[in-house]
Amino acid sequence: xxxxxxxxxxxxxxxxxxxxxxxxxxxxxxxxxxxxxxxxxxxxxxxxxxxxxxxxxxxxxxxxxxxxxxxxxxxxxxxxxxxxxxxxxxxxxxxxxxxxxxxxxxxxxxxxxx
Amino acid sequence: xxxxxxxxxxxxxxxxxxxxxxxxxxxxxxxxxxxxxxxxxxxxxxxxxxxxxxxxxxxxxxxxxxxxxxxxxxxxxxxxxxxxxxxxxxxxxxxxxxxxxxxxxxxxxxxx
Numbered sequence: 001x002x003x004x005x006x007x008x009x010x011x012x013x014x015x016x017x018x019x020x021x022x023x024x025x026x027x028x029x030x031x032x033x034x035x036x037x038x039x040x041x042x043x044x045x046x047x048x049x050x051x052x053x054x055x056x057x058x059x060x061x062x063x064x065x066x067x068x069x070x071x072x073x074x075x076x077x078x079x080x081x082x083x084x085x086x087x088x089x090x091x092x093x094x095x096x097x098x099x100x101x102x103x104x105x106x107x108x109x110x111x112x113x114x
Numbered sequence: 115x116x117x118x119x120x121x122x123x124x125x126x127x128x129x130x131x132x133x134x135x136x137x138x139x140x141x142x143x144x145x146x147x148x149x150x151x152x153x154x155x156x157x158x159x160x161x162x163x164x165x166x167x168x169x170x171x172x173x174x175x176x177x178x179x180x181x182x183x184x185x186x187x188x189x190x191x192x193x194x195x196x197x198x199x200x201x202x203x204x205x206x207x208x209x210x211x212x213x214x215x216x217x218x219x220x221x222x223x224x225x226x
Contacts, residue, residue: 004156043116043204043217044157089156099170102147102215104156 002027004105006090012111017080021108023073023090031093031100035064035075038087038107047075047088080112116140118207118218126224127195135190135221139207145169146188147215148180149204157204163188164210192223200225 004025013019025033032051036044048057048064050073056065061078077084087107094101117140127133139146145164149157159172163182177193186207192199202222206215 041202041220041222043118043206043219045116045217046214049214091156099162099164101159101170102157104149104158106154106156109154 002092002094002101002103004090004092004103006088006105006108008108009106010109010111012113013080015080015082015112015114018076018078019080019110021075021077021088021090021110023075023105025071025073025090025092025103025105027071027092027094027103029094029096030068031095033064033066033073034091034093035062035073036089036091038089040086044089044091077110080110082112082114085110085112116207116216116218118205118216120203120205120218120221122221123219124222124224126226128226129195129197131195131225132191132193133195133223135192135203135205135223137188137190137205137207137218139186139188139205140216143207143209143216144186145208145210146182146186147206147208148188148190149206150174150199151202151204151220153201160190195225197225199223 038044050066063076089107090105119138147162148160151157161171202220208215
C-alpha cells in the first residue's frame with residue numbers, strides 16, 4: 001500500500017532555532033517528492049521538489065534531503081521565524097494508471113514561539 | 115497566491131443534503147484535481163479532471179462526482195452528505211503532463 005508517514009506529529013520551537021522534520025514513504029513507482037507548507041485554513045504551497053537522483057534541494061532557509069534507497073526525506077528549517085508556524089506536508093508523486101497521483105503525509109504541525 | 119480560486123469559502127449543510135463546490139484553475143492550466151482534507155490529516159485524492167472527463171479517482175464513493183467545463187473550471191458535487199464529509203476541500207490545477215499542482219485556498223464544509 002502506498003503510504004507516506006511523517007514525524008513528529010507536532011513540534012514547538014523558539015524563534016531563531018533550527019528544526020528537522022522527517023518523512024518515510026513506501027510508494028511505487030516513485031516520481032518525485034515534495035515538501036509543502038500549509039498555513040491554517042489555506043491551500044498547500046510547494047517548498048521543494050526532488051526527483052530520484054537528487055539528494056538535496058534548498059529554498060532559502062528550507063533544505064530538503066532525499067535518500068531514495070532508504071525511502072526517507074527530511075526538511076530542515078534554519079533560523080526559524082514566527083511565520084514558519086504552519087503544517088509541513090511531505091508528498092510523494094507516483095505516475096500510474098495514466099495520471100500522476102499525489103500521496104500526502106498527514107503533516108507535521110510546527111509552532112514557532114517568540 | 116497561486117491563481118486558483120475556490121468558492122464558497124465556508125459552507126454549512128445538514129446530513130442528507132447535497133453540495134456543489136467550485137474551482138477556477140490557474141490561467142493556462144487544463145487539469146483539475148480535488149482533495150478532501152480532514153482536520154489534522156493530509157489531503158486525500160478524490161479525482162482528477164482533464165478535457166472535461168474524469169481521469170483518475172481515489173477511494174471515494176459515487177456520491178462524490180465532478181464536472182469540468184470548457185474553460186477548465188470545475189465543480190465537485192457531493193450527494194447525501196454525511197457527518198464524516200466535514201472537511202477542507204482543496205482543488206489544485208496543473209498542466210497535463212506536468213505534475214506541479216497549484217492549490218486553491220479550499221472550501222471548509224461543515225455537515226451537521
